[in-house]
Amino acid sequence: MKYYAPKGLYDIKPEDIPYWHAVEREVRSTMPLYGYEEIRTPIMEKTEVFARGVGEDTDVVSKEMYTFEDKGGRSMTLRPENTASAVRAYLEHKFYGKEELSKWYYLGPMFRYEAPQKGRSRQFHQYGAEAIGSDDPALDAEMIGLAADLLKSLGLEDVGLTLNSIGCPEDRVKYVDKLVEYLKPEKDRLCDNCRARLDTNPLRILDCKEDSCQEVVEDGPEITEYLCSECQDHFDDVRGYLKQLDLEYDLDPKLVRGLDYYTKTVFEVFSSDLGAQDALVGGGRYDGLVELFGGDPTPAVGFAGGIERLVLLLEELERTDMERSGLDVYLATLDEETKKTGLELVQELREAGLKAEIDYLDKSLQGQLGYADRYGAEITGILGPRELSDNEITLRDMETGDQATVPLNEFRSEVKNHLDSSR
RNA sequence: AGGAGCGUAGCUCAAAGGCAGAGCACUGGGUUGUGGUCCCAGUUGUUGCGGGUUCGAUUCCCGUCGCUCCUCCCA
Numbered sequence: 001m002k003y004y005a006p007k008g009l010y011d012i013k014p015e016d017i018p019y020w021h022a023v024e025r026e027v028r029s030t031m032p033l034y035g036y037e038e039i040r041t042p043i044m045e046k047t048e049v050f051a052r053g054v055g056e057d058t059d060v061v062s063k064e065m066y067t068f069e070d071k072g073g074r075s076m077t078l079r080p081e082n083t084a085s086a087v088r089a090y091l092e093h094k095f096y097g098k099e100e101l102s103k104w105y106y107l108g109p110m111f112r113y114e115a116p117q118k119g120r121s122r123q124f125h126q127y128g129a130e131a132i133g134s135d136d137p138a139l140d141a142e143m144i145g146l147a148a149d150l151l152k153s154l155g156l157e158d159v160g161l162t163l164n165s166i167g168c169p170e171d172r173v174k175y176v177d178k179l180v181e182y183l184k185p186e187k188d189r190l191c192d193n194c195r196a197r198l199d200t201n202p203l204r205i206l207d208c209k210e211d212s213c214q215e216v217v218e219d220g221p222e223i224t225e226y227l228c229s230e231c232q233d234h235f236d237d238v239r240g241y242l243k244q245l246d247l248e249y250d251l252d253p254k255l256v257r258g259l260d261y262y263t264k265t266v267f268e269v270f271s272s273d274l275g276a277q278d279a280l281v282g283g284g285r286y287d288g289l290v291e292l293f294g295g296d297p298t299p300a301v302g303f304a305g306g307i308e309r310l311v312l313l314l315e316e317l318e319r320t321d322m323e324r325s326g327l328d329v330y331l332a333t334l335d336e337e338t339k340k341t342g343l344e345l346v347q348e349l350r351e352a353g354l355k356a357e358i359d360y361l362d363k364s365l366q367g368q369l370g371y372a373d374r375y376g377a378e379i380t381g382i383l384g385p386r387e388l389s390d391n392e393i394t395l396r397d398m399e400t401g402d403q404a405t406v407p408l409n410e411f412r413s414e415v416k417n418h419l420d421s422s423r
Numbered sequence: 424a425g426g427a428g429c430g431u432a433g434c435u436c437a438a439a440g441g442c443a444g445a446g447c448a449c450u451g452g453g454u455u456g457u458g459g460u461c462c463c464a465g466u467u468g469u470u471g472c473g474g475g476u477u478c479g480a481u482u483c484c485c486g487u488c489g490c491u492c493c494u495c496c497c498a
Contacts, residue, residue, distance in 0.1 A: 059496050126498055306498030369458035
């Protein structure tokens with residue numbers, strides 16, 4: 001084979017589409033219940049939107065961006081996530097002047113240049129929500145509840161929620177100082193990566209997966225001990241609302257998330273049924289991002305979920321409501337004359353809203369019935385020269401094998417009657 | 424970027440130096456116009472690609488391309 005999809009990019013095949021539709025349907029129906037409207041931002045932005053928005057020192061920006069120069073010499077980047085774009089759009093279209101609280105959802109492809117593995121590809125798809133304009137802790141709780149609601153509606157029961165607060169930037173400066181002070185003497189026990197992070201992004205050392213780093217961090221200071229009273233109150237309130245909503249969670253003081261824009265609340269939803277890439281949803285508050293982009297200080301909170309991972313789980317559940325849907329009617333014809341009439345009949349059925357097919361492979365009657373069977377036809381119409389000369393058609397119930405002959409002009413209504421009574 | 428495993432028929436997989444196979448699928452027949460079960464017959468191959476060793480390579484060696492999983496990080 002000469003041509004392959006580029007590494008990490010793949011085709012979503014018809015057999016998988018029902019699962020994608022199920023996810024998309026759920027997102028589109030659930031989001032509006034919580035007051036979120038869809039926004040569609042471009043699939044690429046000027047590179048600085050992400051570089052600034054997501055943070056230069058993050059993994060996403062420093063090594064995972066699909067960046068290229070366009071013909072005008074501008075540096076462009078395929079979006080690795082959607083929050084930065086949403087904030088850019090919020091400011092560009094001056095939504096702060098149009099509505100007090102912007103609640104948006106989105107759905108679409110994202111790109112990160114990484115080694116693909118189970119549940120991770122270079123082009124992947126996310127759904128997510130952003131609420132820009134409120135610092136109400138109830139909104140944080142709503143976000144988390146919304147993410148959980150979506151997964152639950154899709155039939156996923158076995159998911160865990162972890163929660164943390166990383167405070168405001170001032171808290172973090174204080175905490176990071178303490179953390180670095182604590183880690184410096186232990187430098188030798190940290191992995192190479194983390195030794196570098198000591199200077200660039202010490203917070204990330206907390207969720208390093210290396211055992212030695214974890215041991216070091218274990219006895220270190222926790223960020224929640226350094227929250228200012230406002231952040232502490234906010235965190236307490238979020239937890240209170242979560243309790244009110246009956247949402248269970250685990251506190252994880254080491255949950256810091258990979259993107260720089262987060263403040264206060266951060267959370268992740270994961271599934272132990274997935275492989276190494278077990279995060280289903282990630283999100284949090286980003287009160288400083290609008291300001292960073294040049295707007296007035298504006299609090300905001302959001303989350304994003306990965307569709308590929310969701311589809312993997314849904315496929316394991318073998319949901320029958322997500323199987324490919326079959327044919328309603330197959331029409332078998334036996335020669336050129338009957339095929340001409342057959343085409344008209346099939347067209348009539350389609351116009352009546354039925355899924356109808358006819359032979360395009362020159363199959364024998366036996367072959368056609370086999371085809372009808374495999375594609376799930378409930379009824380097969382058999383139109384041979386005998387029927388045609390009498391202006392009739394044979395109706396075969398594919399489940400029982402019962403057959404009846406009906407006048408051609410009553411075919412459509414007979415089919416409809418039959419389908420209605422069998423459903 | 425690093426580590427491990429795997430590339431054989433449309434699909435799932437055998438063959439472990441000696442004629443490239445099975446099941447499923449597909450086509451035809453048993454049934455001159457009747458599917459899902461059954462029986463019979465048939466079609467299907469650049470063994471990923473290139474080189475090497477050998478009388479002989481799908482098998483062993485080297486390289487290469489691709490896929491998968493893992494480390495890292497995330498959705």
